[in-house]
Structures are given as structure tokens and as C-alpha cells.
Amino acid sequence: MNLSRIRAAVTPLARRFPAVGASLPTAEALIARERPEEPVHCLRPAAAAAAARDFIASFGGTVLYAVKCNPEPAMLRALRAGGVEHFDCASISEIALVRQMFPEAAIHFMHPIKARGAIRAAWAQHGVRDFVLDSTEELAKILAETGAVGMNGALGLIVRLALPKGGAVLDLSGKFGASAEQAARLLRAARPHAARLGISFHVGSQCLDPLAWRAALDEVAEVVRRASVAIEVIDVGGGFPVAYPGMEPVPLGAYLAEIEEGFERLGLPDAELWAEPGRALVAGAGSVVVQVQHRRGEALYINDGVFGSLADAGVLGFRYPVRLIRPGGPEPSRQEIGFSFFGPTCDSADAMRGPFFLPADAAEGDWIEIGQLGAYGACLRTGFNGFDRARLVEVQDAPFVASLGYTRAALAA
Numbered sequence: 001m002n003l004s005r006i007r008a009a010v011t012p013l014a015r016r017f018p019a020v021g022a023s024l025p026t027a028e029a030l031i032a033r034e035r036p037e038e039p040v041h042c043l044r045p046a047a048a049a050a051a052a053r054d055f056i057a058s059f060g061g062t063v064l065y066a067v068k069c070n071p072e073p074a075m076l077r078a079l080r081a082g083g084v085e086h087f088d089c090a091s092i093s094e095i096a097l098v099r100q101m102f103p104e105a106a107i108h109f110m111h112p113i114k115a116r117g118a119i120r121a122a123w124a125q126h127g128v129r130d131f132v133l134d135s136t137e138e139l140a141k142i143l144a145e146t147g148a149v150g151m152n153g154a155l156g157l158i159v160r161l162a163l164p165k166g167g168a169v170l171d172l173s174g175k176f177g178a179s180a181e182q183a184a185r186l187l188r189a190a191r192p193h194a195a196r197l198g199i200s201f202h203v204g205s206q207c208l209d210p211l212a213w214r215a216a217l218d219e220v221a222e223v224v225r226r227a228s229v230a231i232e233v234i235d236v237g238g239g240f241p242v243a244y245p246g247m248e249p250v251p252l253g254a255y256l257a258e259i260e261e262g263f264e265r266l267g268l269p270d271a272e273l274w275a276e277p278g279r280a281l282v283a284g285a286g287s288v289v290v291q292v293q294h295r296r297g298e299a300l301y302i303n304d305g306v307f308g309s310l311a312d313a314g315v316l317g318f319r320y321p322v323r324l325i326r327p328g329g330p331e332p333s334r335q336e337i338g339f340s341f342f343g344p345t346c347d348s349a350d351a352m353r354g355p356f357f358l359p360a361d362a363a364e365g366d367w368i369e370i371g372q373l374g375a376y377g378a379c380l381r382t383g384f385n386g387f388d389r390a391r392l393v394e395v396q397d398a399p400f401v402a403s404l405g406y407t408r409a410a411l412a413a
Contacts, residue, residue, distance in 0.1 A: 024396070027289055027325065028327065032328070036289065039288050039309065039389075039390040040288065040390065040391045041287070041289075041377070041390055041391065042287045043285065043392060043395070044286065044287075046396070047284050048075055048285035049082035051280065051282070052065075052083055059259075059273075060273060061273030062274045065079050065086070065087050065277065065278065067088060067278075069379070070378070073097075074392075074394065079281060080101075080102060080105075086105070086107075087108065089111075091118065092121050096126065107126060107127070108156075109122050110130075112176045112177070120146075123146040129154050129155060130157075130158060130196065131146075131156065131157060132200060134160040134182075135178065136189065139186060139189060139190055143193055155193060156194060156195060157196070158198040158233060159178060159200070160178065160183075160199075161177055161183045161201045162176070162177025162201075163202070169208070169247070177201070183223045183227075185227075188228075191229045196232045197229065198271075198272075198274075200234075201219070203237065203239045205238070206239065206241045210255045210257070210258045213258045214258045214262050217234075217236070217262030220262075231268055232271055233272050234266065234272070234273055236274065237276050238277050242280055242375070245320070259273075282375050283372045285374040286373045286375070287369050287371045287372070287400045288309045288310075288369075288373050288378075288390075289369050290304045290368050292364050293364060298339050300341055300358075301341075301342045301344075302342070302344070302368065304390075305345060307345050307347070308343065308380075308382070309373055309378055309381055310341070310373075312376055313352035320371060321372055321401060322358055322371070323358075323368070323369050324358050324366055325367040325368070326366050329366075332362070333359040337360045338354060338357050339357075340352060340354045340356070341356060343387075347384070372401065378390070
């Protein structure tokens, strides 16, 4: 008996689990009708489309959606409706998904280290022409697997620059990127083969400091000076933050102003400016509804957790906006206290310290909507301990954002 099988990671939630059905007006309506005992993901496509339109209108360049942030087809369709035409993909599975959905989309393979087969398939089967690299070995691999050695009529090569550790909530400085000296050498080596040559960087996920982009673009200026070759693309990556309780960034315009000024200082009037937002486009467009299964003091045991949609609430300690929903029951207490959560698995690491501020009388059987989970929520679910079931439903109400249900005192806690 052949027991081998392939588990697709980029599998839309709606295909893995049964959907609720037609779009509902609100999460409250969903709970009142379904009284779900398993997690339900509430998707707000209109919010994703609006966020995409706003970002595209504000950013003075090309916007590539970072598919890893949320590959759900309904979300991708909403972003496409909002004007997104370019997609930042990190795997051949993401590339295949986007190409299947949007045959005319521009797809960019932005992972600095790729399997040879993935490069071949991206190039030959899916028409991908832009590839990121951060080493001479990866450059040689790309040239060999695309057959583009010495051919500069189609291939786009983007050199990823390493940045020093910064102030982002999720620092990304340790895994990828070439030093300034290495990046300059790579640009010179790639120039004869590239129809489009560029430099990219990433300041880190959920970066709250607009000046991080100024510093990064100053690093880029030094690399351009050292390389002394023509550059067609400057890619400022992602990291654009959104609001969570206790984590409130300045308006997006402050970040984009630093990028625009830094780009102008480079003195590359013919270069394209790219960005790779993910969280900034989709965080507010998703939430998850969970049910309280047990209360022990100020700890609530819920039916989703760090092995499901709430990975970032575990070790990283993200605090999401929450609200209690109790259809047909007594009105919840107006007094709120800070709760911690435990997820449904038997692993003691399945814990979220919060605090998550909810009515003081929260109890078994209540439902909680957890907001700002359109980014890195459903796509990080695992099947650990058998708790792999969830549903997806589209709702029509406004995004459940960080300000809802939180007093200033609670945000400061």
C-alpha cells in the first residue's frame, strides 16, 4: 500500500472546510443563525478592495500584493477588484494559484532562495520573468534553469539587500539579504543578463517607524554608487503596519512620504518604484469567531489557538481586538477585564497571554469575534491534534478594527 501523499499548504480555506453559504450582513447574524461550535472565518471582501484602492492611489509606484499574507481566493479576487495587478509570490504553489485565477496578472518570484524545479516551472509554465536573489549561487541557478544566460530580453533580476536589525515587531534581518558590498557585486554580475535589474529590501513586518524606510533607501544609494550600473527597479518591500490594541501606527502617508523622498534622493528618474504590502491590504478584511468552552478564573478556553488562526497571539504576543457576542442571552456586563486565552489542543504552548478585554461575565457558551485577522490568520492554520476544521463566510459589515470595544485604559494596559 502506498501511504505517501502530498498536503498542499496553499489550499483555500473554503475548499478545505465547508462554507456557511450565502453572504450574511454581520458576524452577529451568523452566530444567531448558525450558533457555531467550530471556528468561523468572517471575510469582508469590500474592505480588502477598498484598502487596495487606497494604497494604490497613495503609493507612487507599482503595488505587488504579498500572497503569503492571505492566499484565500475570495481575498485575491477582492484585491484584484481593488486594482491589484501584480503579485509577490514565494513558492510555485502561490504562483500556480495566482496564474490560474488571473491569467494576465504580473507575477514576481520574490523568494531569495528557490528550488531549481520551481524556477523552471515559474519561467516555462507560468510566464514569470522577475526573480529575487541574494547570492552568486542563486544567480547562477536562475540563469541555468531559465536558460537566460547572456539573454537580456526578458529576465528581471532583483538583488535583495540585507538591513541591520531594526525596530519592526517581526525582525526579518537574519535570514535573507546581501551586504552592501555583496549586493554591488551581484548587481554588476547580473547586469549583462537582465532586461530589468533592481534592488529590494524589507524593513521587517509591522514596522512602526517611517524612518526605517529612509535609512534603508540611504543604504540603497550607497549600493547603487558602488555598483555603478544602470538600475531599473527599487523595491521597498512590505512591512507597512496596521493598528492592533496597544500598537497604533501613524497614518500610512507618513511612511509613503519617507519612501517618496528617499526614492527621489537616489537620482534614478527612469527607475520604477515597487512595494510589496500584505498586512496593510488585508488585515482588517478578516476576523474569526470562536466559542468559549470553559472559563477558569481570568483564562478563557476557546476553540481556536496558536496552532490555528492565532499563531501571532502566542509567542509574538499580538493583542487582537475582541468583542463578546451573546445572541438571545442576558446582556453582557459593562465592566471589562483582561483575559488570557488557551486554545483547544493538548499542548500547553497553545496559550495567548493577551490581555484581551471582554465583559467580566464572559462564560462558557459565549462567542468572541477576534478582529484584524485577515493577515496571517487562516493561512497559518495547522491540523495539529485534529483541530483543523473551520468555516468561511463572507459578511457585509465594516471591518472589526482595533478601536472597537477598547478604552484608552485598556489599550495602555
